[in-house]
Amino acid sequence: MAKNLGKIVGINGNMVSVETDSQVSLNEVGFILLNEQRLKAEVIRITGKRLELQVFEATSGLSIGNSVEFSGELLTVELGPGLLTQIYDGLQNPLPELAEQCGFFLQRGIYLNALPRNIEWDFTPSAKVGDTVSSAYTLGTVPEGQFKHRVMVPFSYTESYTIKDIKSSGKYTVDTEIAIIEDEKGNKYSVSMMFTWPVKRPITAYAERLKPGAPMVTKTRIVDTFLPVALGGTYCIPGPFGAGKTVLQQVTSKNAEVDIVIIAACGERAGEVVETLKEFPELIDPQTGKSLMERTIIICNTSSMPVAAREASVYTAVTLAEYYRQMGLNVLLLADSTSRWAQAMREMSGRLEEIPGEEAFPAYLESTIASFYERAGLVRLKTGEYGSVTIGGTVSPAGGNFEEPVTQATLKVVGAFHGLSRERSDARKYPAIHPLESWSKYPSVVPVEKVNYARSVLFRGNEVGQMMKVVGEEGTSIEDYLIYLKSDFLDFVYLQQNSFDPIDASVSVDRQNYIFDILLTILGGKFDLSNKAESRKYFNKLRQIFLDYNGAEWQSDDFKKLETELIDLIKVKKSGNLEDAYIFQKV
């Protein structure tokens, strides 16, 4: 078949205009031929014979008349065993291999296989000749690290097929034929362990989508208890620069109780990815005892890499997440920062001379963000098993002001909002999530009435704090002052959490529930305190012990010793007996 060709007629930054007589589809991939190089590009507008393409590479050196060869395919990724532990750029180029070939610098026009072709995988068939299969049906499995990676009927095979031939157990490379399937009309198809899928099309080869409910445990107290995220849910972290978005995501990527974590470093600093890159292989995942890297994929299109590929990178990431969801796994996708992705769209929209919306973002910003987050979800597979994709995205609002288009569009579609405040990060109150302004629609790991009670203390304490700024400590009643101290205490020992302390950095659900009860004893308790200086001293003491308690290993001797110390101190000043103090009976 003759290749579809076109010629460049205009160049503006990373957008080229092309004229062609061939039939080309929207989002089709084209390659610009420049000397020996082939530069990847994507068709983003078609008007008659004139096409606009966004080029995933620097366009310097291109000229009018250069040929463009169309591939007939949309922008796709390779799916199959060997994705885990990889570090890809936005177009699924493996960066370490690229470095081996090109040295220190990225070189345009070099596209390597995403999946290694030389590895032989240990295939065990689970289907047999004569079985009736459809898309996503498991033909067999290969061990990929700690997972049983399912070799499935490619998702684009939407009909019903019969297995005509299937390989027996053995070692095969990803591109070896492992089965032949036949459709009802008698057409035969060869299937290997890998296939491709267009990144901008959601994978829906499951039975049904369900409402998320079970918590996606992050082991960050303020999140799990107060602002929970659900498996298959979505959440966003907007915040001004330096407020702690990236650190929060890094901590979550280490501690989250999920099977697979996909990190999409989208238009942010390369140095931050390097930290993950160097650290993860050394860190042990407490759930599996294996290195954290074994459950991780990094998609890395940092700020100085080509902008169009940045736009593609979030789609690449979510497609890989959906792929592993089809294996009945819980996948967490962390994107830092979705604003950079939105800006990439804005740059392209500007070059296309589209009518600009607010802050020059395109009019379709909102729907594009919505359809991205819609790719998250809890699903029931055709086998009856469950799988999920949870998406958490950071937002970097201009000027730190949440009233801007990207934050607003995101807030409309996510299930939880973790807003970081400059005030809290300046005061080194990490994680700097604002406890009163943020919200979540998902259920907490702690019973709701307890959380509500604590929240009300926080709310009242905040009111008193505001008032005290005006009238001073002198003008505040002792009752109000105690509420203020309690709320400050809650903030200090529960909402704030030291991400760099080995114990405090990750707190299990059991421990959260356990210490929350003790916390409530204090929040709900009536104390025998009559002056402010004494009260402050007393709460400082409580705080000191509670901090040490937080730093002690769960259920260790030290932990128990500190707990006794804490309870004794509570008893000293509490009126009534200790049991009353628990406003909620312990079960």
Added chain:
Amino acid sequence: MRKVYSKIESISGNVISVSAEGVNYNDLAVVTSSHGESLANVIRMNGNSVSLQVFSGGRGVSTGDEVRFLGHPMQVSFSENLLGRIFTGSGKPRDNGPELTENMIDIGGPSVNPAKRIIPRNMIRTGIPMIDIFNSLVESQKLPIFSVSGEPYNELLSRIAMQAEVDMIILGGMGLKYDDYLSFKETLEEGGAMSRTIFFVHTAADPIVECLLVPDMSLAVAEKFALGGKKVLVLLTDMTNFADAMKEIAITMEQVPSNRGYPGDLYSQLASRYEKAVDFEGAGSITILAVTTMPGDDVTHPVPDNTGYITEGQYYLRNGRIEPFGSLSRLKQMVNGDTREDHRPVMDGMIKLYAAYKESQEKKSMGFRMSDWDEKLLKYGALFESEMMDLSVNIPLEKALDNGWRILAESFTSDETGLRTDLLNKFWPSEKESR
């Protein structure tokens, strides 16, 4: 021989367009007008119409002037001969020395493969306590000084440059006042550092397009030296002028502005420069220290705002001092663990107490009663400001830490500092010392 075009079809601001063939995107051209020659580069092509931005500006260019394409993008000469020399933004000598044309290299090259980066690990000592103790500068870091016009940011830059233990310095000046340019030169000459320095200077009087070239010229040269094993410190002042130059071109090109007139790709443009900061495994490094003036002292202005999202922290220079709040070196924890055991605790402890001092000060200004504790904090705050924050203080880190302990001991009893007992036993000054 390349073809010469002599029909300029339009001139708008600094952008001209001509009808031409066989031109490559981003290529350079020479525009010859009655005022002399200027370089220009291709920024847009549509059919045969080629738009170029003219480095020396569109003023004085007439439709009959000649445009000669050079067949390559902007380049700069790279060799040891650059050392000690001063150039304009487009690489022409500004110091009466010979023009350099050997070993030309492209500017604005590709970025480093993230997989080839390493975790930064070397502290750059500056002798400034507010930096060394509280926000250590790290080799390969990219860090701006946020300030407003009138503040001594250029003095601070040249002082750090003089004291930093680096192999060479590249100064990229953008919209620099002529006097400031001369003071940079003087400081470096007096300090005997001129022979390891290269200047790419665009002064306020020079054509705006040359301003746009300064970071790329400086960084392309820095990159080559770093690959050759040199620790290079690149100073870029003032990046707000660079951003404003971009804004001007964008408006001429009728691009839709995104925020206060700045183009939508401001973030990417700034990032592609700052991300050149790197530590090459087995070779040298590039550290970028920049100045970003904040119009109207507003940190939410698009230039400081986008910069903050790109760089690894920032130093706030206000009233001639580096502010302890807001200033941040995001890489400090990678180096301050192995300087001296009291470094981190002193850093945290002193800042916490300084924050408490600020509260007491505010209470005082509102007329609330001052307790004994408040009085102690007020004394501490005054000492901290005069002995730690004053930029004229110039001492090594260890001496600065010792001073920190002395200030604490002069203001508080040891148990009031919130510092760990083992540290207090080791570092708390005895009665005599604390005088």
